[in-house]
Amino acid sequence: xxxxxxxxxxxxxxxxxxxxxxxxxxxxxxxxxxxxxxxxxxxxxxxxxxxxxxxxxxxxxxxxxxxxxxxxxxxxxxxxxxxxxxxxxxxxxxxxxxxxxxxxxxxxxxxxxxxxxxxxxxxxxxxxxxxxxxxxxxxxxxxxxxxxxxxxxxxxxxxxxxxxxxxxxxxxxxxxxxxxxxxxxxxxxxxxxxxxxxxxxxxxxxxxxxxxxxxxxxxxxxxxxxxxxxxxxxxxxxxxxxxxxxxxxxxxxxxxxxxxxxxxxxxxxxxxxxxxxxxxxxxxxxxxxxxxxxxxxxxxxxxxxxxxxxxxxxxxxxxxxxxxxxxxxxxxxxxxxxxxxxxxxxxxxxxxxxxxxxxxxxxxxxxxxxxxxxxxxxxxxxxxxxxxxxxxxxxxxxxxxxxxxxxxxxxxxxxxxxxxxxxxxxxxxxxxxxxxxxxxxxxxxxxxxxxxxxxxxxxxxxxxxxxxxxxxx
Numbered sequence: 518x519x520x521x522x523x524x525x526x527x528x529x530x531x532x533x534x535x536x537x538x539x540x541x542x543x544x545x546x547x548x549x550x551x552x553x554x555x556x557x558x559x560x561x562x563x564x565x566x567x568x569x570x571x572x573x574x575x576x577x578x579x580x581x582x583x584x585x586x587x588x589x590x591x592x593x594x595x596x597x598x599x600x601x602x603x604x605x606x607x608x609x610x611x612x613x614x615x616x617x618x619x620x621x622x623x624x625x626x627x628x629x630x631x632x633x634x635x636x637x638x639x640x641x642x643x644x645x646x647x648x649x650x651x652x653x654x655x656x657x658x659x660x661x662x663x664x665x666x667x668x669x670x671x672x673x674x675x676x677x678x679x680x681x682x683x684x685x686x687x688x689x690x691x692x693x694x695x696x697x698x699x700x701x702x703x704x705x706x707x708x709x710x711x712x713x714x715x716x717x718x719x720x721x722x723x724x725x726x727x728x729x730x731x732x733x734x735x736x737x738x739x740x741x742x743x744x745x746x747x748x749x750x751x752x753x754x755x756x757x758x759x760x761x762x763x764x765x766x767x768x769x770x771x772x773x774x775x776x777x778x779x780x781x782x783x784x785x786x787x788x789x790x791x792x793x794x795x796x797x798x799x800x801x802x803x804x805x806x807x808x809x810x811x812x813x814x815x816x817x818x819x820x821x822x823x824x825x826x827x828x829x830x831x832x833x834x835x836x837x838x839x840x841x842x843x844x845x846x847x848x849x850x851x852x853x854x855x856x857x858x859x860x861x862x863x864x865x866x867x868x869x870x871x872x873x874x875x876x877x878x879x880x881x882x883x884x885x886x887x888x889x890x891x892x893x894x895x896x897x898x899x900x901x902x903x904x905x906x907x908x909x910x911x912x913x914x915x916x917x918x919x920x921x922x923x924x925x926x927x928x929x930x931x932x933x934x935x936x937x938x939x940x941x942x943x944x945x946x947x948x949x950x951x952x953x954x955x956x957x958x959x960x961x962x963x964x965x966x967x968x969x970x971x972x973x974x975x976x977x978x979x980x981x982x983x984x985x986x987x988x989x990x
Contacts, residue, residue, distance in 0.1 A: 525547075525548045525549065525708050525709075525946045525947075526548070526549045526550060526551070526706065526707045526708055526709075527543060527548055527549075527550040527551075527707060527708065527709045527710070527711060527939075527942060527946075528550065528551050528552075528553065528690070528692055528705060528707040528709075528710050528711070529543075529550060529551070529552040529553070529670075529710075529711045529713060530552075530553050530554075530678055530710065530711070530712050530713065530714055530723075531552075531553075531554060531576070531712065531713035531714040531715065531718070531919070531921070532552055532553075532554035532556075532573070532574050532575070532576065532665070532672075532713075533575060533576020533577065533578065533713060533715055533919060533931060534575070534576055534578060534919065534928045534931040534932045534935065535576075535713035535918040535919030535920075535921075535931035535932065535934055535935030535938075536552055536554070536576075536711070536713035536919075536935060537552075537574075537575075537661070537664045537665065537668075537932075537935070538606070538609070538610070538918075538931070538932040538933070538934075538935035538936040538939070539552075539711050539713060539918065539935040539936065539938060539939035540552050540664075540668045540669070540670060540939075541609070541613075541664065541667065541668075541936065542606075542609075542935075542936045542939035542940060542943070543669070543670065543939055543943070544667070544668070544669035544670075545669065546943055546947070548943065548946060548947070549670065550669075550670035550671070551670055551671040551672075551673060551705060551707075552668065552670055552671070552672055552673070553673045553676050553678060553694060554572075554573060554574065554673070554674055554675075554676070555572055555573075555675065555676065555677050555697070555789075556568075556569065556572030556573025556574065556674070556675065557569065557572075557573040557574070557674060557675060558573065558574050558665070558674055559573065559574040559575055559579070559658060559661045559662050559665060560662070561573070562574070562575075562579070562580075564580040564784075564797075564799075565784075567784075567785055567786050567787040567792070567834075568786075568787045570784055570786040570787075570795065571715075571786045571787075571788045571795070572788060573674075574661050574665050574674075575657070575658075575661035576715055576919075576931070577715055577716070577786075577788070577795070578927075578928040578931070579657055579658070579661060580654070580795075580797060580799070581776070581795060581796075581797055581928075582758075582776055582777070582778050582781070582796060582797055582798050582799075583651050583652050583653065583654065583657060583797075583798065583799060584649045584650070584651055584757055584758045584776075585614060585619055585621075585649060585650050585651070585652065585927075585928055585929050586647055586648070586649040586758060586927055586929060587621065587622050587647060587648045587649070587929060588622070588624075588625040588628065588647060588648075589625075589645065589647050590645075590647040590649070590927060590929070590930070591925035591926065591927050591929065591930035592925070593924040593925050594924070594925045594930045594933060594934060595625055595628035596628055596629070597906060597908075597934075597937060598906040599906065599907065599937070599940070599941070602937050602940040602941070603933070603937055604624055605936070605940065606932075606933045606934070606936035606937040606940070607624050607933055608624075609936055610929060610932040610933050610936065613660070613664070613932070614652075614660075614929075617652060617656055617657075617659070617660040618652065618656055619650050619652055620650050621650070622648050640763065640766075640874075641763065642761045642762065642763045642874075642875070642878055643761065643762050643763065644754075644756075644759060644760070644761055645760040645761075645762055646756060646759075647758075647760075649756070649757040649758045650757070651757060653799070654799040673694060673696075673703075675696055675697055675698045676694045676695065676696050676697070676703075677694070677695050677697055678692060678693070678694055678721075678723045679693045679694065679695050679702075679723065680692070680693040680723060681693075681710060681723050681726075681727060683727070683913050683914070683915075688708065688914070689706055689707065689708055690706065690707045690708070690709075690710055691704065691705075691706055692704070692705045692706070692707060692710070693705075708914070708946060709914045709915070709916070709942045709945070709946060710727075710914070710915045710916070711915070711916045711917075711918065711935075711938055711939060711942060712724055712727075712915060712916065712917045712918070712921055713917075713918050713919045713921060713931070713935055714921050715788070715919065715920050715921055716895075716896065716897075716898065716920040716921070716926065717788050717789045717791060717895075717898060718917075718920070718921035719898060719900065719901050719902060719921060719923070720789060720791075720828075720898060721789065724902065724917075724921070725902070727902070727910060727913050727915050728902050728903065728910045728911065728912055728913055728915070729911075729912055730902070730903040730910070730911045730912060731900050731901065731902060731903060732900065732901065732903050733817045733820065733899060733900055734897065734899070734900070734901050734923045735813050735814065735815060735820075735897040735899070735923075736813075736814040736819075736820035736823065736824060736827075736897055736898070736899040737811045737812070737813045737814070737895070737896040737897030738811070738812055738814070738827060738860060738864060738868070738893065738894065738895055738896075738897075739775075739809060739810050739811040739812050739868065739892065739893075739894045739896070740794070740809075740810060740838075740868075740890040740891055740892030740893060740894055741783050741794055741796050741807045741808065741809050741810065741890070741891045741892065741894060742807060742808050742809075742810050742842060742872075742882070742888060742889075742890060742891075743783065743805055743806070743807040743888070743889045743890075743891055744805065744806060744807075744881070744882070744885055744887065744888045744889075745804060745805060745806075745887065746779060746780050746802075746803075746804055746805055746806040748881050748885055748887075749779070749806040749807075749808070749881070750808075750875070750879035750881045750882040751774070751777055751806075751808055751879075752779075752806065752881075757777075758776065758777050759774065759777060760773060760774055760775065761773065761774045761875075762774075763871075763874060768815060769814075769815055769816040769819070770812060770813065770814055770815060770816065770867050770871075771812075771813040771815060772810070772811065772812055772813070772871030772874065772875070773810075773811050773813060774808045774809060774810055774811075774875075775808065775809030775810070775811050775896065776795075776796055776808065776809045777796075777806070777807075777808045778796035778797055778798045778806060778807050778808070779798060779806045780798060780802040780803055780804070780805070780806060781796055781797055781798035781799075781800060781803060781805070781806060781807060782796070782797060782798075782800050782803050782805070782807075783795065783796050783797075783807055783891045784796075784797060785834070785837050787834070790832055791828065791831045791832060791895065792831055792832070792833065792834045792836055792837060792893075793831060793892075793893055793894050793895050794837065794891055794892050794893065794894050795894075796808070796809060807891070809894060809896070810868075810871070810872065810875070810890075811894070811896050811897075812864065812867050812868045812871050813897065814864070814867070819863060819864075820899045821899075822861075822863070823860065823861050823863065823864050824898075824899050826859075826860070826861050827859065827860060827861075827864070827893075827895065830858065830859040830860075830893070831859070831893055831895060836859050836893055837892070837893070838855055838856070838859070838890070838891070838892055838893070839889055839890070839891050840852050840855060840856070840889065840890045841886075841888070841889060841890070842872065842876075842882070842885070842888035842889060842890050843885075843886055843888070845865075845868070845869050845872060845890060846869070846872060846873060846876060846883075848869070853865060853869075856868070859892075859893050860893075872890075896926070897923070901917075901921075901922060901923030902917055902921075902922070902923075904916075904917055904922055904924075907938070907941035908922055908934060908937065908938040908941065909938075909941060909942075914942075914945065916938040916939075916941060916942055917938070918931065918934040918935040918937070918938040919931035919934055919935060922934070
């Protein structure tokens with residue numbers, strides 16, 4: 518592949534599945550690249566350390582529930598407009614996962630058959646059914662090890678990007694990287710950036726300063742519901758990862774179950790200064806099962822009002838809680854007050870309403886005096902950087918893939934989107950082919966990209982997030 522007279526360099530930030538997929542796509546193109554991660558190499562990560570559970574080679578998904586989910590999971594992914602690159606990314610992802618021992622379905626023949634935008638509000642819980650398969654922890658460790666070993670670029674571990682500045686005159690970036698173990702500062706240059714920093718990535722100042730364009734998508738907060746395995750409300754559901762959803766009639770809030778862990782456990786994790794709870798099943802049988810329960814706030818006013826409080830609370834490990842589910846259902850003052858301190862009364866009211874609906878539908882939850890709520894959890898951070906159909910920012914040569922773009926989540930979606938975004942960056946560099954698609958906000962529901970925290974230190978940037986006052990992030 519012809520690169521031209523001037524050497525080209527891409528910096529990938531993040532070594533989760535999206536970043537590793539992007540690195541695989543860049544290998545052999547002649548484009549030099551560096552991949553940076555704030556965490557450790559896979560063999561050095563300790564799944565029982567809060568700071569290692571979600572950070573390092575393999576990303577947060579490495580030590581999660583081990584499920585790989587396909588269409589219509591990650592619904593927005595399948596409508597990405599560069600059809601050839603999307604199919605190529607899917608084929609590559611399936612090949613990698615097949616070699617690791619995972620079964621994968623064919624590419625969906627009619628991706629438009631399922632539409633998130635077309636979800637009808639209903640009082641009935643709806644099952645979002647999709648194929649999932651499981652890889653053991655050992656298999657996932659080997660998969661990540663093999664992908665890292667095959668990287669054809671420079672790897673920087675335990676490093677944070679402190680600043681990234683775009684110079685329009687030279688069409689290049691200056692990137693300042695700090696090793697948080699040694700304090701050493703390294704200055705890099707690149708022609709293009711690819712950001713794959715996970716679900717909390719848009720909270721980082723280095724990303725939020727890269728673009729003027731942000732948009733509200735969702736604020737998604739919650740807890741995990743833990744019950745005895747023989748009584749878990751989802752125990753008889755045949756799906757590996759059953760996902761139940763119901764939306765309020767006015768469209769302002771949606772409730773959903775998330776990431777079922779049978780015979781599993783919960784763990785407290787620390788990611789970018791935020792303390793949240795995850796679930797996993799890669800442990801000896803515990804006799805307990807748990808499921809995430811998310812309250813998805815689609816009302817931008819309520820999200821704007823609540824986000825600073827939520828982030829400030831989650832910046833402290835003391836935010837971790839284990840509370841009786843019946844206490845929230847009954848409105849016990851002590852339980853409600855404990856949750857109010859984290860979420861605020863309006864969010865707690867929404868969460869209690871969702872739990873009430875779930876418990877009325879599933880008697881094994883509603884009548885379970887031992888059911889426990891463990892949290893906090895945070896799956897959607899409100900505002901994300903807006904991208905086009907290439908997953909490229911609208912005003913800078915930066916691509917955002919995986920959970921960080923706010924369009925979809927999950928390991929499979931991250932791998933596909935990382936590969937897809939890298940193909941777009943290659944096209945722009947190698948062929949001079951900047952396909953400036955109309956922002957998807959003007960086309961399809963996939964436009965949902967937004968950014969969150971205040972940008973008002975830059976005079977030309979109008980702040981459109983709740984911003985400014987969040988401490989400790």
